[in-house]
Amino acid sequence: MPFEQIAIGGIYLPIFLIFLAATGLIYLVLRAALLRVQAYRLFWHPALAGAGLFIIVLSTILLLFGP
DSSP: OOOSEEEETTEEEEHHHHHHHHHHHHHHHHHHHHHHTTGGGGSSSHHHHHHHHHHHHHHHHHHHHOO
């Protein structure tokens, strides 16, 4: 495994935290796009759909770039 921790300002953080930050940024962009086209009205529970979208984005990032 090439990276298990990353140092930011002398503080060692797990690489998973970087994946979560990237997922959060991608999720915010996707959520804004879905709100603009009013796609959340198609879901029974919009918050659950948002959580599912976050999990899908996170798992995709982990599959592509994870250890």
